[in-house]
Amino acid sequence: MELLDINTLAFLVFFGFMAAFIDSVVGGGGLISIPALMWTGLPPLTVLGTNKVAAVMGAFTSFVTFVRSGKVDGWLIRRLFPISLIGSGVGVVTVRLIPSEFL
Template sequence: MEIELWVYAALTAVCVVSGFIDAVAGGGGLLTMPALLSAGLPPHLALGTNKLQSSMGVAMATHTYRRKGLLQIRPHLGTVACVFIASGLGALAVQALEAKILNLVVPVLLVLCAAYVIFSPRMDDTDRRELLSRKGYVPIASGIGFYDGFFGPGAGSFFTTSLVALRGLGLTRASALTKLFNTTSNLGSLLMFVAGGQVLWTLGLCMAIGTITGSWLGSHSAIRFGARLIRPLLVTISLLLTARLIWGYFTG
């Protein structure tokens, strides 16, 4: 499809902001998906192109967290494999099924996430006793991975909140591990969108430049300021995603 040059520039600029948000708290799709749809892309093509740019941005954030010593990948390889498979299945499902029902379910989950972040004293950088082991968390991570491939909005928030609540991680470490799982779910679903021919490569790669820039800035900011930055942004993104999904449901 034909896309004007100014649209490339505008979407790349949007991705700088969304990449920053994704690197800190997740939820960058709050900006990029409406922007892609406003540019005239059909929903499945918008989802696939969004996964391309998002994959590269979150991968940049993952690398930054790992380089700063906040993330170890090897202990989580089993979970990564399950998230990868689940997200691919989710992406296959969304290309065949109607996803609108999730517009009602997801806002409820996002409000619960925001409420937990606001009211729980656990949402800081202190590690606490885990309620689930690493293996016990695999089904939760896989479920979020499937959801990310199928629909997507709020997946980063779900990963971060569940890692704090169930695995006992401090907020900055939970955000770092979220980026690993989010990179995995993005790549797993991206492969299925590529196989289905649902990616605009030139546009996606241009957007990726903006996303990588924003992700670099966001991950360094999160590492520097920790829970003081992540906690309020996590609440804000959860509530904004909730509002957008409810608005989208009732406006068609």
């Protein structure tokens, strides 16, 4: 993996903060981070994976906050988690089957 030059790194840091801010306020930070990552020339699968890691971290911190406040229904989570996990797996397999030129 090659190192990023200072201008590309500054670009990614700026748009990363902008995406995180927008995502924390109204959601949809991926609409900023995905084009910024694509502009750097990264492969589409890497861009989607990088964006998803950021989204998972944001969702996890929100989940922890809700659990601590007592607003989470454990019974519902135990029922829906397996369905979510299967859906995630199907989504990953589907994206991997699509040619990167199309993505």
